[in-house]
Amino acid sequence: MSKFSTLLSLLILVALSSSAQMKSYNQNIKVPHPVCYGSGKVERVRIAPPAEFLLKSAGAAKSEIIVDYNGFTPEAQEAFAYAVSIWESIIESDMPIRMQANWEDNLETNVLGSCGPETYYKDFKDAPFKGRYYPVAIAEKIAKREMNGESRYDMIANFNSNVDWYYGTDMNCPDTLYDLVTVVMHEIGHGLGFTGFLFIDSNNEYGAYGNIDFGEATSFDLLVEKGEIGGKQLVDTSFFENVSSELKRALISNDLYANSTIAKNRNEGLKPKLYTPYIFDAGSSIYHLDDATYGHTDENSLMTHAIGMAEAIHDPGPITKGIMDDIGWRNIFIRFDQVKDIEELKTLVFSGWFESDYGIKSGTPKVIFSLDEFESHSDTLELIDAEGDGTYTVTYLPKIGTEKISYYIEVQDTVNRMRTDPALAPTEFYTIHVGPDTKKPVIAHDEIDYFLLLNEEQQLVADINDNLGIDTAYVQYSINGETQEPFALQQDFGDRYIGNFPFDLNSINDGDEITYAIFAVDAANIPNSTRLPADAESYFSFKIEDIFDPVSYYSNDFNSETHDFLLSDFDIYTAPNFNDGALHSQHPYPAPEIDNGELEFTTLLKKPIIIKDNGTMNFTEVVLVEPGELTSVYGNSDFYDYVIVEGSKNNGDNWYPLADGYDSSDQIVWQTNYNSGIPDGEQNSETLGTPDWFVNRSITLTDNDYFVAGDTILIRFRLYSDPFAAGWGWAIDYLEIQRPVSADITLLSPGEISVYPNPFTDNITVKISAVQQESHIQVDVFNAVGQKIYATEGHGVIGEYSDVINLSGYGNGMFLVKVSQDGQTVLTKKLIKN
Known part of the structure; x- marks a missing residue:
């Protein structure tokens, strides 16, 4: 029935031009x-x-x-x-x-x-x-x-x-x-x-x-x-x-x-x-x-x-x-813990269970083992469900002189499908070594970003592996520098260990800092231990974050310190080349350098919003994230990196888009500058963000399939990054959610204002290409020592605005142009007169 409209030769990957996106097969x-x-x-x-x-x-x-x-x-x-x-x-x-x-x-x-x-x-x-x-x-x-x-x-x-x-x-x-x-x-x-x-x-x-x-x-x-x-x-x-x-x-x-x-x-x-x-x-x-x-x-x-x-x-x-x-x-699953190394000969216990959509065939669960890594000989141990509870077990006592035992698990289901663990056995297999142990446990852990008080408990997860087995795993921690009683980690499955911080929720508050370190001790006759972080003076840390009372209106120009945002992945500061504070993602943001990898960077507004009928969210932004393919749309796999604003009405258990995600192709100024910053033969853009590229974003909170007036929602900003290309990232400023009717708001954004040429000789032009309603526009020019040398009169503006300013009577040097709307500064730009 089927025929490709055109044949895709997957070999094309080898011949892609140097400027093409190099990604893994299954992602791109x-x-x-x-x-x-x-x-x-x-x-x-x-x-x-x-x-x-x-x-x-x-x-x-x-x-x-x-x-x-x-x-x-x-x-x-x-x-x-x-x-x-x-x-x-x-x-x-x-x-x-x-x-x-x-x-x-x-x-x-x-x-x-x-x-x-x-x-x-x-x-x-x-x-x-x-x-x-x-x-x-x-x-x-x-x-x-x-x-x-x-x-x-x-x-x-x-x-x-x-x-x-x-x-x-x-x-x-x-x-x-x-x-x-x-x-x-x-x-x-x-x-x-x-x-x-x-x-x-x-x-x-x-x-x-x-x-x-x-x-x-x-x-x-x-x-x-x-x-x-x-x-x-x-x-x-x-x-x-x-x-x-x-x-x-x-x-x-x-x-x-x-x-x-x-x-x-x-x-x-x-x-x-x-x-x-x-x-x-x-x-x-x-x-x-x-x-x-x-x-x-x-x-x-x-x-x-x-x-x-x-x-x-x-x-x-x-x-x-x-x-x-x-x-x-329909599958067969083998759930067996690997048998650990032993320091002296003793009875080995192979134990686990099987799962199949068609049931396990009687007599087929086996341990296949070899003393020479399956080079010349192997033996079989039959696994038995002796207790009738689905747990299959067999024991084996190695002979004196045994130094290692290699093995794999084998089983068939009732429709005669065979599976092994490892899946490619006997090419791959597990090996048990016999002899004194000096290897330390290995701990892997993703540092906790924050603890949200509404979650009631904070779990710690670590992968702890040891060739002999773990005897003890525990966590030492402090609250605001005050040492607390350590708590134990328990084996969940395989190498995964878990435990909950025993917080008294009544005694911790928004902004408190938790520092912690993880310890593991193996079961050797002479125990080997490991600390993570390895440096005895170093600790992981995270902060306590609380959700505040709901509000119907919120605004922030990010020019002063605030605890309103959860800032594990974003931060509020004045970035290089920027004039004032903004909410920034990492610059540049990283891309996962592995197949199937993906990274997400989020910041959460800790004040829930009570949605009004047709309530809107407005902010200015610069978005320099990898654009997708030419015809791609949000939701497709070839819509690569993106930013998105999302809401949740169940305390963050589920998040839904307030509007579709978008990337640098959303604005020509972003896309052009992102692409111009990709060096020949490279895939990452080196373009740095500038306030000149700020553009307004307006989102109607009820213009989606998930939220209606009267809902109380959390709002988060999320940047998604796929393999392997990336760029500068995302900056957000002048956030205003459901402003009161009487509240002033600047409708212009820096991306809608052009000031040129730079450098200039006699004249400069200020051109505004998208005034969204009748506005009072003010243009001021300052010299290098801060004196105002030019000011327009107020203009009632509808549509485009243009002003040519003659500065021929002033000497060479630096000048500052400031554009304001309705009394609020929108853009400041430095110009050089030659």
């Missing part, structure tokens, strides 16, 4: 989404939704797919929602799956639609295989956390509004129409992960996958094999070198299969055949079932490569559902 380089074409044939068939959908009771959905519809007609949206509800009865996930669906009128005539994962992630918590990419919806399900965040979609789809669609949900699609439910079902399948990275280059020379520098593949790609019997895995470089003619021949062999254990169980033991015609069909090849094997009347035909008119298929079919399970929608 996108596999083009499959493009669904209509076959033009009448292929009449009626395949009903799966039994679990037809028999479901209200609220029985196993997942939640949240769709953001753009441009859909009501009847098209109803059909789309019906297809979504079918998938919700099949796919299980505790995490919401966010989807953008666009109803387009500019697609090619025979294009029905397209869909794919918004991005991919690897090496997240509980990822089944190391170094393999998983579509974001699967990654979030397994990790049990938002990885794209609430502001990004998990899949993106486009559908052709000009197609002759059948919008019914009853499968009675006539011979002249395409069934929208069927096409949506198919495309959601791609968005949920029925796709991957395998391709043939645009010159038709070689086959490849992922980025050739690291050759990584998706969880679907792990299943793809050449040959129905004794198949060879395409991503196994012992059979097919990445970027090779051998791999190309395999991709057009008409002999590729999905070695999905669950799909084989549902297909009479046969590996499902994939669509791999002798001429590579980019976007259709590989990531569809073979339509010659599974014709349009077959129960597995939804994910074949072509759809015809009158074809109503409302069930993915047992094979597709089996493949979906094996790419990550």
